[in-house]
Amino acid sequence: MSKDKRKNRFYYNEDFLGSPQGRSMRILSEYYGPLKNITENKIHDTIVFFGSARIKSESESTEILSRLGSSASNQEKKRAQKDVEMSRFYEEARQLSKKLTLWSKNLDDKKSRYIITSGGGGGIMEAANKGAKEANGISVGLTISLPFEATSNQYISDGLDLKFHYFFMRKFWFIYLAKALVVWPGGFGTLDEVMELLTLIQTEKIKKKLPIVLYGSDFWNNVINWDYLVDCGTISESDLDLFHISDDIDDSYDYITKYIKAYKLTGPNF
8 A cells, every 4th residue: 555545544644543532542552562572472471570770780880889089979979879789689680580581491381481571671670681681581671651761771682672652551561471570679660560460469350370579678668568557457467478578589589480380370361
């Protein structure tokens, strides 16, 4: 079909597709577009890493701290020192991603199983994709258009940088194929993602068994007082069993892999 004839079709008309009346088409595109790429890459299950885009690698944070001169303010020095401290999460996310990818590749299954998936940006997301690449595995980046942050890191596999406009469609793809999740220290976005996930499980909108690791006990126990929520009666004590808090790569790896094996999780089901 010629370009001139395409102009007469609403489904090629950018003005229509970008209009309020075309919103349902845009939403459907963020379902069927990713589905096409995921199907072509034979991806059946994922392990999702949530976490901050602002956490730097050990080398980057150490270099920034070393470059600070005598004119740097105490606040700048404190921030740089904290970034070095937090960089352990970048390095441990990379190592855990690599370890889970190697485990997945050694499974006696020809399908693409338990593929590392992140939000595709920097920080923890970059570390997750990088670890998978270091294990010669593929990984997914569910990126999203944002005004202030780069949203695609260099370690996402070809054809699997899936860019979204709608947060809710991105969240759908995070959870739909997920068979395990690791939640690292993060800000509003990470907290939003993990709280919605726990809500969906608590209310049985998600029925599949999902191992959820909250990585970094000091962070999570300072940010959220889980016991206080129980004391206030706003959650049940049994709700604390919905997740596992860990500070160790091997512990997280064992928890996830044993859980997956125990429940023999298959298929992109809720």
